[in-house]
């Protein structure tokens with residue numbers, strides 16, 4: 001169906017950084033600031049019979065994923081990978097990330113999110129949290145982070161988590177789908193991503209180590225305890241509230257849907273490292289690419305997929321979340337997401353092709 005008139009203008013303006021996109025972004029940023037730093041949503045939640053603003057937010061978030069998921073299911077109904085992936089993401093959000101934590105609270109058990117693991121949920125590995133939870137939860141948390149996450153990462157790449165389970169990826173791939181092309185493909189954004197994501201991971205690892213050290217010698221060193229408490233507060237403010245919420249979701253209409261996942265998420269950083277040595281790759285059919293650029297345009301992680309296709313190079317990139325949209329939009333069926341046991345070094349590009357390299361290659365062709 002071709003949209004006409006004002007509806008078409010509005011859709012284009014919203015998805016191409018027009019005035020309405022800027023207004024929507026300002027509204028989303030304001031929403032997150034009010035949510036985090038005022039009691040307004042607490043009062044609103046209680047007025048409608050909910051226990052806190054986080055339940056209210058959980059309902060809104062789940063609704064966005066469910067409604068966006070229905071839109072995506074319809075849009076990609078011919079593609080089994082997209083249909084199953086979207087259905088799983090909707091299920092995980094509604095059941096694991098919303099209903100079960102709510103039910104646990106209702107029956108006076110500690111609230112726990114079974115779809116989130118350290119280091120994304122860094123507070124699940126703080127001494128205070130660990131000793132607050134029953135043994136079964138602690139085992140689940142440690143086995144999940146140390147065994148389940150890396151093992152599945154080796155076999156299936158980071159896509160099993162970033163595109164099938166995580167709520168951040170879930171929102172990006174459902175409600176955020178019309179904005180996915182806004183992710184920057186510039187050389188500067190690629191360089192920034194490589195520095196920022198590993199910096200956040202290093203800070204997260206340091207904080208976790210310090211929390212345990214400070215807990216171990218707590219009674220003897222109050223100065224260290226004070227420093228670590230301050231460090232934790234700064235991390236919670238900067239990384240958890242600002243980067244994942246205000247920037248990550250607030251700037252969807254301007255910078256695309258994976259700002260957080262691409263640049264700041266410590267879980268994505270760890271899984272990316274695992275992915276580079278695991279089985280996941282995107283295979284390229286040789287001499288089929290017509291250089292239309294749709295794969296690069298719709299890559300939500302800003303990867304220049306076309307450059308690999310033009311060079312007949314199958315590839316594994318640490319940042320690829322395995323959303324499968326590059327394969328979906330390719331008119332020639334050039335790309336395929338695979339988990340392979342053996343790699344042929346000449347066929348598989350483990351190196352990054354930077355946007356600068358791409359430009360010179362393209363020019364030379």
Ligand code: SF4
Nearest residue numbers: 299320321323324326
């Ligand atoms: S390379 Fe393809 S599968 Fe990977 S993030 Fe980009 S669009 Fe998704």
Ligand code: SF4
Nearest residue numbers: 289290293295309330
């Ligand atoms: S969408 Fe397909 S044909 Fe177009 S540039 Fe990418 S790989 Fe080549």
